[in-house]
Structure formats: C-alpha cells, structure tokens
Amino acid sequence: MAEPGKTEKPTPKKKEEARKKGQVAKSQEINSTLNVMAGFIMLLVAGEYMMFGIKQLAAYYWGNAFVFKMTEESVNLMIQSLVVKMLLLMAPLFAAVFITAIVSNVIQVGFHITFEPLKPKISNINPVQGMKRMFSLRSFVELIKSIIKIGIIGYIFWSTVRKVMNDIFMTPLMDMETYFSFAAGTALKLASKIVGAFIVFSLVDFLYQKWQYNDNLKMSKQEVKDEYKQLEGDPLIKSRIRSIQREMARKRMISEIPQADVVITNPTHVAVALKYDESGEKAPFIVAKGMNFMAEKIKEIARKNRVVIVENPPLARTLVKLELGWEIPPEMFQAVAEILAFVYQTKGKIRLDENEKKVDNKPLRDDIIPYIGGSL
16 A cells, blocks of 8 residues: 555656566466466367377387386486477477466566566565565455465366266276366366456456556655656756846847847837848848837837837837847848838938937838838
C-alpha cells in the first residue's frame, strides 16, 4: 500500500527510475500460464512424435537389457546416450517454453534488461527488513494466490479423475498401446481445464499487479513539485530569467533607436522605428517598436537623437504586429518609400519650436499616405 500522504499518481520520470531498478508491473502468473499453454500446444503438435521416440527408446533398452555388458564404463555411456536422446526428443517442448518465457516478459514490460536487482544490498541481509518482507501485504497476497492455485488444481484434478476412476482401476489389464492412449487422453483433459482456469486467474493477477505497482509508486504533492523543479527549473527563477531577458532585449532595442531613419506613430499609443539599408540589398526593417509607455519612450529617444517622427495610424498599427528585425512586407513598400522620401527631403529643414523640433510638412500623395504629419 502507498505510504500516508502519497496521493498523487506516479510521473513518467518516477516510473522510468523504477524501471531502471527492475521494478515493473508484471504478473508471474501470466508467464506461468503462457508457458503451460506453450507446452500444452507443443504436446498436441509434436506429442505423437515424442511419444513414438520414447516408446522406441524404452523398447530398445528394455529389449537389450540382458545383452549389454554391465560394466561401470558401459553403464555410464548408456546413461549418457539415453539422456542425449531424451533431450533431443524433448527439445521442441523446451524450446517452446523458453521462447514463450521471453515473449511473455516482452509483452508485459517490453524489451528490458537490468542487473540492478542482482546487485548486493545490505537490506537483503538485514533480518529486520527480512521479517518485514516476510509479513508484508505482498507476502500475504502471494500466500493467498498459492492457496487458490492449489485449490484450483486440486479441484480440477479430482473432478477429472473421478469421472475416469473405473478406467484407472482397469489400467493393469491394458496393453501398452491402450495404456498410453488412456494416459494421454486424461492428461489432455486435465491440462486443458487447468490452462483455461489459469488464464482467468492470471488476467485477474495482472490487473492486481498493475494496480499494486502504481499504488507503490504514488508520490506526495511535494515530491511532484520537487520533480517538476528538477525537470523544468524553479518557476520563480525561470520568471526572473525571463524578466532579465526581456529587460536586455528592451535595452538592445532602445540602443538601436538613434540609428533609425524614421519613427511611425499612431500617434499616441503605437510607435515603430524603421531603418533603411542604404546599400539597397534589403527592404527597410524594424529596429524598435512599442505600445503605450514604450511608444512614448521610443518617441522621447527619437526626439533626443533628432530622428524624424511621422504620424500614420493605419501603417503604425500594421507595422507593430511584425517582429523586431523583420523587413517590411512588399505591400507596404510604396507607403514606406513615400515616408522615407519625405524624411530625406525634410532633413536640413528643421526649426526649433519651444520644447521640441518640428518638420515643415511637404505635400504628399493623399492616396498613399493620407495620415502623414511629423515632428522631430
């Protein structure tokens, strides 16, 4: 069971750490059931071949029992030969069970190899920890499962054998062929019933193991917060870093305003500073932009550095949507070109007017720049 206070579901990182330690949601009952099924199917497929081989070996060794010279060396050789032949006969069965054992693990937990559980740990030889494991809920559940399995096997065995009890009493009178046929048929019935019962049992156990796995890995709210900080960083620190980055970007932007050719305004809420590349290799681009307080700051710096300010609300509202450093789009070329032409024409025609300098307005094409007004 989860420790008190641990109410949150395990995060992917927590599960990955547990997986590296060999802690996975796996039902051993599914492995056992699939192995029994594999063996059962292999007996159905190759049982006749294996039975024929066993009978041949039995007939050979029993038939020649009195022919062999019984020396220590010959007996050893005979036993070795018998073991090798039996292994070859049973090889399909062993191979099926071995492959199924691997596949069943891959199905449940994916391809995963770890030697972490094999590492020596002090807790493994600690008698106190050993007693805790012995009397833990997990041990109790495993005991109940074992009792249920024994009960299932016992009931199936008894109910099956009871139906063929009369035939069992007649086995001493059966010939070898009849006996093997009866034994194989009875074993087949037993195996099919046991496999069917264990399929249901293993599915229930798998659901329980998955629940127990997630329950054991539950985290407290503080653990979730700490993990988030490790992965994403402390929110307060991240917020501070973003604030510093914004301030640095603002300072860089402000430092570019004196090099601008013109500032286009709303006139009060928006200000965008444009720079024209005199080499003509690229279109005019945005060096600074801002709204409200920042717009006033841009205009203030522009006035101090004698950068022409032009009022054009529609153009300003469109330009402020672009990113810093972006060139103006083609559809604005004509409008901006008119403004730049106006700016270059007015340079050198500046007069002081109390607190600020103003530019003498020149006639412009109303169909292109309908809202031009300017001040420096």
